[in-house]
Amino acid sequence: MSSAPNSLAARDIAYTVHGYTNLRQHEEQGPLVITGGEGVWVSDDEGKKYLEGLAGLWCSSLGFSEKRLVEAARRQLERMPYTHTFSHRSSEPVIELSEKLVQMAPASVTKAFLMNSGSEANDTAIKLIWYYNNARGKPEKKRIIARRRAYHGITLAAGHLTGLPYARAGFDLPMSDRFFHVTAPSWYREGLPGESEEEFSTRLANEVDTLIRSLGADTVAAFVAEPVMGAGGVVVPPKGYFEKVQAVLKKHDVLFVADEVINGFYRTGNTWGCDTYNIQPDILTCAKQLSASYLPISAVLMSQDFYEVIADFSAKHGNLGMGYTYGGHPVAAAVALETLKIYEEDKTGEHVRAVSPHFQKRLAQLADHPLVGEARGVGLIGAIELVRDKKTREPFEVSAKVAPQVTGRCLAHGLILRPLPGDAVGICPPLIITEAEIDQLFDRLTAALDDVAGVLPKAA
Ligand SMILES: Cc1ncc(COP(=O)(O)O)c(C=O)c1O
Structure with missing residues (x-):
């Protein structure tokens, strides 16, 4: 985030109230300002590109540049x-x-x-x-x-x-x-x-x-x-x-x-x-x-x-x-x-039915990751639920904020996802996503999971 006094971030902190946001934390952290989009990708005010893995808020089905x-x-x-x-x-x-x-x-x-x-x-x-x-x-x-x-x-x-x-x-x-x-x-x-x-x-x-x-x-x-x-x-x-x-x-x-x-x-x-x-x-x-x-x-x-x-x-x-x-x-x-x-x-329904088996296959593979208790989904929607112990399904303490840590690392890898209640991470890309982009989504998510697994204290 740019901290220049007249930057978009500084003005956002000065004037904007955000829903579903810890407002005090926001004053420290500032916003991620999205300024552009192309297909399933969006970019921020510093030019960094992200795959929009939650289609905004589960809604940008046709991506971010549909001229029609x-x-x-x-x-x-x-x-x-x-x-x-x-x-x-x-x-x-x-x-x-x-x-x-x-x-x-x-x-x-x-x-x-x-x-x-x-x-x-x-x-x-x-x-x-x-x-x-x-x-x-x-x-x-x-x-x-x-x-x-x-x-x-x-x-x-x-x-x-x-x-x-x-x-x-x-x-x-x-x-x-x-x-x-x-x-x-x-x-x-x-x-x-x-x-x-x-x-x-x-x-x-x-x-x-x-x-x-x-x-x-x-x-x-x-x-x-x-x-x-x-x-x-x-x-x-x-x-x-x-x-x-x-x-x-x-x-x-x-x-x-x-x-x-x-x-x-x-x-x-x-x-x-x-x-x-x-x-x-x-x-x-x-x-x-x-x-x-x-x-x-x-x-x-x-x-x-x-x-x-x-x-x-x-x-x-x-x-x-x-x-x-x-x-x-x-x-x-x-x-x-x-x-x-x-x-x-564009036969969007057919497209979803054609690419969702690949999406679901990549999602299901995440169930083998040490942090993932369950990987679940249908069509082009899914989530992973993060647990301390895969066998007993024991969750992490809420205060450990493991799902937010994962979505934070996703951002660093150029992927936007959303932490959900129950230490889950939601995945819901634009319906126009291709198989190659699905691979990029899951490669980045896997990298984020590896990052977080690397810094969490090991289960006793
Ligand atoms: C299933 C469902 N119903 C209702 C709503 C509320 O929609 P809105 O945020 O447009 O009021 C949402 C928002 O995410 C939703 O997911």
Whole structure:
């Protein structure tokens, strides 16, 4: 970092507040200022190049130099930079994008509601579910079940869904007793000795069943889940898990909300994580790769049955009393539409299916590294979990900050990755990554792991 008084770094420290950052440490350390990008590579203000191994925040699917998206934004900005979707207004990009999303979505989906971020989409889903159950004359049916380690965002309602302690500590959450969390589907961490993957899935589905029964099915509205958990450590569900959980939810008239904010648009090899794990959602939320993150946009996708109920209720109330100034922003919608066209024309899904076996092979090989307890993933997403003792799975002390040490060494080797809770390191490159770049990613990560293994005290 340059320490010159007028440098970008000095001005960042002087004026900018950063989320998910130790603000006091930031005053000492300063920012990594990213100034450019080309393909899967980004560069900082000192000209150093990095392979962006987390696609920004799991979102830059098409990398950092897709000219078609720049053009799509420019065209729309010149033509009509802003209109909204309140009070019967609409715009061509919003109409085309909604139609396209419905065509791409699981069969039950018939309507799309646009907003700006993953958190907003999940907040909206919760509000609409409460609205829906009020409309159905079930005012008690409001409780929501999520999972520990889940990440669903950080606004007040989405923050209640998120099952990570850091999202709550110091923020006076929970503010509501409507949110419940069940066990994360990590067979590695939560499986019992001798328990098979299927048995583990059955136990977790029974836990959901028992919770719903103990709360009373007429008080439970929805179960919210990422098909593959992302920010909680890339937790890949065990065999049979979602089939078993869905059977429980059906029995109790509990909606399934699929949070596809990371999974959606080919991350797991299929269009949706729901396709990969045989999930039939009632509501689906998506964001991030929807626009390759060139502009902020998200969506709540819903079934016709759900829509019919809220449509009647909006007529009763005079309108659907919610929306966002920038929800369905025409420029963001035009960029999202172009992103979906690129996915189709460039056969992004086929590309992911072609290169992901190599990605998963290189990932799996890391399981042999002395620091790695588990290497897990699907499609082009994965994580390694770092442990002191591979046999007993004993973790390092949190204070040792082993995952941050590894991602720190990755930076030195020109690779950006992200430390995750549970001493994991997340890997989620742009979907356009080539096999040669996958090799560079894993070679650099291996070098970083070797560096850290070399300086850690040996296990007793
Ligand atoms: C699965 C999931 N849902 C929701 C969100 C929240 O999205 P945003 O940060 O756009 O509010 C995230 C963000 O990482 C996410 O990973």
